[in-house]
Amino acid sequence: MTNMWTLLLLPFFAMLQVHYAWCWSPQDRVLLRDIQTITLYADRYTNARRSAPVPQLKCIGGNAGCHAMVPQVVQCHNRGWDGLDVQWECRVDMDNSYRFGKVEVSCEGFDFPEDPYVLRGSCGLEYTLELTEEGRKRTQDGYRSAGFGSGYFQSNSQSWDSKTDGSSAIVLIFIVILAYGVYKLFLSGPSVQQHPRPDEYGYDHQSQTHSSAPPPGFKSDFTGFSSGYGTGHVNQGPGFWTGLGTGGVLGYLFGNRRAQPYQSPYFNTWTGPSHSESMHQNDRPPQSSGVRTASGFGGTKRR
Incomplete structure (x- = not known):
C-alpha cells in the first residue's frame, strides 16, 4: 500500500x-x-x-x-x-x-x-x-502663525474684531454728527424775529416810532402795517453751513470706504485664501531652504 x-x-x-x-x-x-x-x-x-x-x-x-x-x-x-x-x-x-x-x-x-x-x-x-x-x-x-486649525481663524478673528471695534466707534461718531447736521438743516424750522402784533387796523406802533411821518395823501395805518411786516426776517444762522460742511465731509469719507473692496480675513472655501492673506505673509513660516x-x-x- x-x-x-x-x-x-x-x-x-x-x-x-x-x-x-x-x-x-x-x-x-x-x-x-x-x-x-x-x-x-x-x-x-x-x-x-x-x-x-x-x-x-x-x-x-x-x-x-x-x-x-x-x-x-x-x-x-x-x-x-x-x-x-x-x-x-x-x-x-x-x-x-x-x-x-x-x-x-x-x-x-x-x-x-x-x-x-x-x-x-x-x-x-x-x-x-x-x-x-x-x-x-x-x-x-x-503652528504659531497658521494654527493648523482654529488657531489661524481665531487669531485673525481677534485682530479683525479689534479693528472693527475701532472703526465702528469712529463711524458711530460720524453718524451722530451727521444726524445733528440733518436735524439742524431740515428739521429745525427757520426762526423769525418777533415784533409786536399790529392792531386791528394793521397799525404797528413800534414801526411808527422809528419811521418818519407819511407823506400827505397816504393813510398812516397802511404805512405802519407795511413797515412793521417788512422788518421781520428769517434767521438762518450758522446751522445751515455747519450741516452742509458736515454732510460734504461725511459723504467724502463714506465714498472712500465704499471704494475700498471688503477683504475678509477668513479662508474662502471656494477660492482659497482671501486677498487679506497678503497682509499676513510675514506671519507665515519660512520657506524651505532647498x-x-x-x-x-x-x-x-x-x-
Missing part, C-alpha cells in the same frame, strides 16, 4: 521540481555580500519566492510623519561587511526639512530566512523619516 502511494506521488513531486527549476534559475540565487548597489522605487514591489512581495520603499514611522515626504527613488550602496551582515548607505534627494532616521535593507533568503544567498530583486528598504533642525523650526512657526542629497546608514534584515 505504501509503495502504491509513493508511485502515485512521485510524478507530483517531479512536476514540482521541474516547475521550481523553471521559475527560479540559479541566476536568481545571489550571494548578498556580492550585491553592490540596489535602486528602489516608491511604486514598485519586490520579487518573492517563499513569502509575499513587499513595497520596495516602506516608511515605518518617524517624527516627521510618513506622509510629509515620500521619496520616489532611493539608491543603496554596499559599504562593507561588519562580521554579521552587509552595511548599507542609502541616498535620496530630500527637502532640507527632513532626513533619514533608521534605515534597514530587507531581503528574502533564497531557501530560508538566514540563507546567505538571497532572491534577486527581493530587497527593499524600510526607513523612518525625521525632522531636521530646520524642519522643527518650520513646524513650530507654522533640496539636498540626504544619506542614511543601516544594516540588513532577512525574511
Whole structure:
C-alpha cells in the first residue's frame, strides 16, 4: 500500500521540481555580500519566492510623519561587511526639512530566512523619516502663525474684531454728527424775529416810532402795517453751513470706504485664501531652504 502511494506521488513531486527549476534559475540565487548597489522605487514591489512581495520603499514611522515626504527613488550602496551582515548607505534627494532616521535593507533568503544567498530583486528598504533642525523650526512657526486649525481663524478673528471695534466707534461718531447736521438743516424750522402784533387796523406802533411821518395823501395805518411786516426776517444762522460742511465731509469719507473692496480675513472655501492673506505673509513660516542629497546608514534584515 505504501509503495502504491509513493508511485502515485512521485510524478507530483517531479512536476514540482521541474516547475521550481523553471521559475527560479540559479541566476536568481545571489550571494548578498556580492550585491553592490540596489535602486528602489516608491511604486514598485519586490520579487518573492517563499513569502509575499513587499513595497520596495516602506516608511515605518518617524517624527516627521510618513506622509510629509515620500521619496520616489532611493539608491543603496554596499559599504562593507561588519562580521554579521552587509552595511548599507542609502541616498535620496530630500527637502532640507527632513532626513533619514533608521534605515534597514530587507531581503528574502533564497531557501530560508538566514540563507546567505538571497532572491534577486527581493530587497527593499524600510526607513523612518525625521525632522531636521530646520524642519522643527518650520513646524513650530507654522503652528504659531497658521494654527493648523482654529488657531489661524481665531487669531485673525481677534485682530479683525479689534479693528472693527475701532472703526465702528469712529463711524458711530460720524453718524451722530451727521444726524445733528440733518436735524439742524431740515428739521429745525427757520426762526423769525418777533415784533409786536399790529392792531386791528394793521397799525404797528413800534414801526411808527422809528419811521418818519407819511407823506400827505397816504393813510398812516397802511404805512405802519407795511413797515412793521417788512422788518421781520428769517434767521438762518450758522446751522445751515455747519450741516452742509458736515454732510460734504461725511459723504467724502463714506465714498472712500465704499471704494475700498471688503477683504475678509477668513479662508474662502471656494477660492482659497482671501486677498487679506497678503497682509499676513510675514506671519507665515519660512520657506524651505532647498533640496539636498540626504544619506542614511543601516544594516540588513532577512525574511
